Amino acid sequence: MRRIFLKKWMAAGIAAGLLACIQIGAGAKPAALTAREAFEIATDAYIFGYPLVTMDMTRRVMTNVREPEGMRAPMGQFARTRVYPFASNHEVSVPNADALYTIVWLDVSREPWVLGLPDMKGRYALFPMLDGWTSVFGAPGSRTTGTGPQNCVITGPAWKGKLPSGLKEYKSSTSIMQVLGRIYCTGTPGDYATAHAMQDQCSAVPLSSYGKPYTPPPGQLDPGIDMRRPVREQVNSLGVADYFNRLAVLMKDNPPAHADKPIVRRMARLGIVPGQPFDIARLNPSVIQVLEAVPGAAVGKLIAWSKAGTNAGDWNLQNGWSWTLKTGVYGTDYKQRALIAAMALGANRPEDTVVAASTVDGTGQPYSGNSRYAMHFAPGQTPSANGYWSLTMYDSDCFFVDNPLGRYALNSRDQLTFNPDGSLDLCIQKYPPGADREPNWLPAPQGKFVLMLRFYWPKESLIKGSWKIPPVKRVD
Secondary structure, three states, rough: OHHHHHHHHOOOOOOOOOOOEOOOOOOOOOOOOEHHHHHHHHHHHHHHHHHHHHHHHHHHHOOOOOEEEEOOOOOOEEEEOOOOOOOOOOOOOOOOOOOOEEEEEEEEOOOOEEEOOOOOOOOOOOEEEOOOOOOOEEEOOOOOOOOOOEEEEEEEEOOOOOOOOOOOEEEEOOEEEEEEEEEEEOOOHHHHEEEEEHHOOOEEHHHHHHHOOOOOOOOOOOEEEEEEEEHHHHOOOHHHHHHHHHHHHHHOOOOHHHHHHHHHHHHHHOOOOOOOOOOHOOOOHHHHHHHHOOOHHHHHHHHHHHHHHHOOOOOEOOOOEEEEOOOOOOOOHHHHHHHHHHHHHOOOOOOEEEEEEEEOOOOOOOOOOOOOOEEEEOOOOOEEEEEEEEEEEOOOOOOOOOOOOOOOEEEOOOOOOOOOOEEEHHHHHEOOOHHHHHHHHHOOOOOOEEEEEEEEEOOHHHHHHOOOOOOOOEEO
């Protein structure tokens, strides 16, 4: 997983000569800082604010349409993916072929919104609610609230009032928030139709319109929003002045948590204050020059920390697989929060989803389509989950791999062939393994590739670590 992260980010050097003394500048309370102190504060502030800046820019891009279309929809309206992407579709990296996304972005600063979910009739579904800092503050769905019809209300950070009876309240700590819904689907024409009907019954209405006829207004287009470049690339290319100004302005309506007070006080020493524009020109020119290296330094700090994190328990590294159980709820673990925002924006709580990634086999050698591999599960040790599991194949750029079967993943819905002793072997290779083993074949590309093993509503054995993910072994 770190290799994917490294590929997406640009490396940059740490600035030298950080010992000159500076002051904040006119109009602010004087605070003597060394350039090193200013640099360290800015680097930590960059990491602290990365999820909020990324979420806001993602929201802007995904809602900059007049009406719903694919993964995009105006604020307050659902975007509904109708089919799994083909291998030729490179719009979204690391796609899945297990669940159809049903997404809505809401602004709960003015009034609460009521979310309505239909009867899923036992089908697995998950509708996590993420605040602007990417924390999951609610997760209605199969695990927590069941699959029956239900309504709930999402309130904003400053809202106080009386709610209609029968509505469960979820309180967002920020004004902007996202419901990142997923509905399980087999991908067959008949099941697509069933899942689509469920998607269409998902609703979001302002509290003032609850129980009344409601027609959402058309979206407003902003021609200044870049709809072509990936959001991560846009965020990473922001200059330090623009980045910190965005962060400061966003923090007015999306306030940091009470536990964030120490870092908020530190940022104020540099002029990064919630709700106040950040004016880099007020800083000493020597400090401005030093701060230009902050984005690259922050990336470097995250990379170094992620390597150490596998030893500290933040990341698990085993048998060529890498995964973490620290997602969705972060507290003051700002590095982990930023790292997840960079690699997997919208990650769920581990109780709902665990995702393991692998770019190397059990001996540490990179995967190659020129070789044949097998993943062996002993009797009674086959992958399992309360929801479902899947093993997905991606090329080196994290897109689906074209193949004669149109098969991008193996999962718990497949009719896999077990060995006589109850064990299971999955075949991972470019060319067909033979008719008897074709049900267990995950087609690979010619060159390097990436594997992802997902568990939705994982079992305690995975969470507690008593069940181990086996290595992928080269068999030729």
